[in-house]
Amino acid sequence: MLFPTATFAIFFLLVLPLSWLTMPWPHRWRPFIVLASYVFYSWWDWRFVFLLAGCTLWNQVLAVRIWRSKVQSQRKALLVLALAGNIGLLGYFKYYDFFVSSSDNMAEIVGLDLPLSLKSIVLPVGVSFFTFMAISYVVDAYRGEFEPTTLEKFAVYLSFFPHLVAGPIVRPSELIPQIETPRDPRRVDTSRAFYLIATGLFKKVVIANYLASSIVDQVFAAPGQHSSLEILIAVYAYAVQIYADFSGYTDIAIGIALLLGFQFPQNFDSPYAAVSVQDFWRRWHMTLSRWLRDYVYIPLGGNRGTSLATYRNLMLTMLIGGLWHGAAWTFVVWGGLHGGALAWERWRRERRSPADATRRTTGRHVWAARIVTFHFVCFAWIFFRSDSFGAAWDMIESLFTNWGAPSPLVTTGVLLAIAVGIGSQYLPARIPRLLMARFSRLPVLGQATVLALALMVTSVLGPEGVAPFIYFQF
Template identity: 35%
Template sequence: MSYLSIEFSVLFLIFLCLYWSCRKWPVLQNYMLLIASYGIVASFNYTFALILAGYSTVIFVLSLLIEKTKYQRFWFSISIIAAMVNLAIFKYFDFFSNALQAVINDLGLGVLIPSTEIIMPIGISFYTFHSISYIVSVKRREIKQTDFISFMLFLSFFPSIVAGPINRARDFLPQIKVKTCRELLEPYRAFTLILFAVVKVYWLSSAIADTWVNPVFSSPAEYNSLDLIFALYAYAIQLYLNFSGYTDLVTAIALLLGFKLPINFNLPYLAINLRDFWQRWHISLSCWIRDYVYIPLGGSRCGFFRTQVNLLIAMLLSGLWHGASLNFLIWGGVHGVGMVLLNIGDKYFGRNFLANRFAFLAKLITFQYVCFAWIFFRSSSFSESIEYLSAIMNNFSDVSLHFNSLVYILLLLVGYYLYPLATNLQNNTIKYMRRVHWLFLPIIFILILWIVISFAPSGIPNFIYAGF
């Protein structure tokens, strides 16, 4: 069930009325949230809900053993292994089995690995990371062992289970286990975020995808190099609008339920380098990778060379988290290599050497590098990525322009130059919305929704990160 569908909107409004009618009983609200969350998971496939319930039970029992027994390290290791094996089976089995079968065939062993079609459960990457956060927090004594219902809700909380953001146990569990009545949080901000989400995802992202991105990426050999470059920039914008729009929507939903989700985006295309980019893009994931992969590997504590190795491993795992394919590994590797080169530059020329002298140039170079990496992220296979890159290199004169791409690219550069003006857009919109009487807010919403539907492509758009 799409969170942008009419069905979800109607059901959510009904649920919201029932939910806040039980305001005096937060425990009852938690049960309602748990039922709603499992209902949404089951709406994709009922087996997904069964898998989530089984996984939650196993991890909760193992977390009890971590806290209650003297074999903490053993049960902690078993818990991490169980979480990763579950993720590997459902998300990476086909990828690794195909790779292993290719090796076996090359060796001429004549062994066939059984072919099994495994459907990846919705949200498995996100609730796996949530559970690891909980296990680590229990092991480190950052939090006390919670009850089973609260743990199940933490893993399944429906605003963030489909495509994040990634919640931390120490930050989110206290919001579940409140003792006093919950409050509706920042209603004007929630309303503004919903408007932003509708415009970003339903209209702009979809229009960009249908008009430029999908046609060009489906047959790059037919397009001029300028078309291909523009389509790549367009995809960077499409992905950002889609993912940040989704984050806006679920943040608003959580606020209406009395919960706060972590910030996930902070104008990432204003980054002065790749390090800065990952402090602005999918912040909850980059922080998770830093705290639970990079730092446990040794971080920057073991010398310059080891730091770069740890960084590469962390970025490769970040790529693999996004999907079980060679392309995502390459995408993570491209970012890893870029950050290693950045660290080498910092070591010999001083930290942020270019950005401190030519800030706009540093931002522009970073944006170009990030867009180059998006080729591997968007293409469905390595061969398609190479085809796209080859077409960019070779189609300057052999293929005529489909779009007035040079004009579009120039407009994009102008837009990029004006992009910093968006820094306070959300806060300013909220400020103006506060001046509007709440009775008129539905009229504003209906008017904007009518405009969006009038200009947007037909159909309900998908959330790109729901596939990860």
């Protein structure tokens, strides 16, 4: 079930009042919201509801046993078992065909014939997100940072429909305490919720879909048939498309959760205004960045060892992050590019003099750093978006070899959408707060009018139909 559809609107108009009506009685509300979340998930394929339920039961049983066990060796064995189940689930559905095809290719090089066959396994929507949340739950229990809750509450945490299929990745300590007690409808920040939903819809339905259909899909499908200018603008357009698509989804998710009385963590913070790759990852998909830091980078050793060990840990973390995004070597290369850039930036910082560090805070250096960072990120997006290495190299080669050719896809609308997508990230933070404050002071009729106008503009400017969200495939 997609957010910007009439089906979801009907679903939410039923769930919202029933959620608040049952909220004073948690033992009624929790089964209701789990059922609603399972209906939401089953709309795509009802069979995978059993997968979600099995994942819930598996992690709850093992997390409770880990917490209660007093024998360290037993706790560690249970943790390994829990992780093996989650990684095995993710590995089978997401990576089986990838590893089989990669193994076949390697065996072919050395003259071997492996008896392996592809299965064309259907990837369950959101499996990467809810398995990462489940891993957080059992690891936090193992570390003694969070006591496992009841099965009923954990089922709400893992299946809660606003974050279920594409995040944000919410930690147990961020959501489960909110599930413990009924929410107060008088404390719901409706102005922020409606602002996030309206802007999220505009980013997804208008900006992302327009750029995808107008230039991105055509150029990436056949880069050799397009001019260098179209290639360059398509790369910029994809950078805006993926930002508008994913941040738009999470804005809607956060807004919907707010209307239900729940706070989700922020997931994006003007990533294309970043002054370094490290800064980019503090702003882009922030819940995933923190997850990789706390559950991969720090367990690998973080920056506690030698400089070389730190560079290795950065690279391994980003390679895993790349592979998490998709079962293809292009995603691994994308992660490797970011890992290499993070290691290089750290190496530079370790050798930077105090005077040099001071100079880099001036306006000229800050803007130079933003431009370099943005273009590095855009270059890496080529591998992320391309279907193969061949397609990625065609994009890069065509970027330099076909200047002066006609560029009919570079239209005023495309350039305007790119400018809006990037320029909006440089708006002062006080502007959205001011708009939300003014909206909240409007009478109910005025608020309804503003929302109706926003939805009408989005509907008129948006293309016919709604494309799936990019991050659904991850």
